[in-house]
Amino acid sequence: MSAAETTVPAFVRGTRLSHDRARDRWVVLAPEKLFVPDATALAVLRLVDGARSIGAMVDDLAARFDAPRAVIAADVLALVDDLIARKVLKP
């Protein structure tokens, strides 16, 4: 099932976004692994709080970035789908 604008994504239990102070970067921490999100993924992941819908996240990003809302929405939906498949987020 694909994510929709009404989907409220949350981090899977045991997975979280964390600031790596020593290396001045953000990382996603999970059991026995970590990965470094790119700038786009990071902008989205920082809005994931288990309460905000994808639609609200898109509104927030559209207000901050100079791109059409529809383009941002498509990017965010694809990204969230990917992060769900990778077991970082759950719908």
Add this chain to the structure above:
Amino acid sequence: MNGPLSLLAELTHRCPLRCPYCSNPVALERREGELDTAEWRDVLGQAAALGVLHVHFSGGEPMARPDLPELVRHASGLGLYTNLITSGVLMDGMRLAALAEAGLDHVQLSFQDVAPAEADRIGGYRGGHAAKLRAAALIRAADLPLTFNFVVHRQNCARIGAMIDFAAGEGANRVEIAHTQYHGWAERNRDALLPDRVQLEAADRAVAEARVRHGDRLAIDYVTPDYHADEPKPCMGGWGRRFLNVAPDGSALPCHAAQTLPGLRFPSVREQSLAEIWFRSEAFGRFRGVDWMPETCRGCARREIDHGGCRCQALALAGDAAAMDPVCGRSPHRPAVDAILAGRPVTAPDLIYRRH
């Protein structure tokens, strides 16, 4: 040079189980010699400042330490990702609640087999398997992410497919199937544990089939045995590169088995800061990077992939910690590995159990 990413905090060597494949040293640290709570809190603080992101509380059985929840809480407060590596036999509802409340992120629960009687035989602990099942139920009820870990060898590897199905059925999110590494106590039991090539191929197949069967519902990590391979494993992701181990007595090690290496003095966190140890000690610098490598390794395309393989294995099988990993097909010491494989007895000798 970067700080370490991961800290293995070996809180104690004490353990109710007596597994013949234990990779802890033959001579175990006694309770009196263990770092105390304040010392561990300090180690955790230094580790976080140095750049550690994951802390693995291990042992022995870390739940033998009554201060485990306090240490988890401290680590969690420092922003560290906290993982408990446990046999589960000391787990009960109250202890788990205290750990969950302290901010524990993840539990890795060990199983010795999927067949209960065999599991108890290998662990040398009657009722252990049933206790682990109760622990798994508690962990699942607390909604903590759970990994099952199976150490596999010639006496249980026929059941790898069943182990993976069992992990899925008991609600694990992830399962590790790890072939035995012959370090520490396990080296004594090598003939009793080493699979032959036919068993190994069946094991590889069982894992591949389970991956198809379970799809993305279950993460399956498979640690292959390297005696049968001809390229060494990237042991610890490279010496002194990502990984820091602190033993129960405070010795800081680049890997869990490094204390077997002669001629190296591993500094204690009781004498030096973790930063001094990581960046400036002779022990952590000894096999870091590529300069220490034998000629063949330095010129090898895989030198940044396997980092020269395992130093403890080089010592154990070639008698020289600085030699090429004897598993490597290009190592002059490869015949030592082939001799072990060829000399493997058809009938497994009796297991030699740990005593604590």
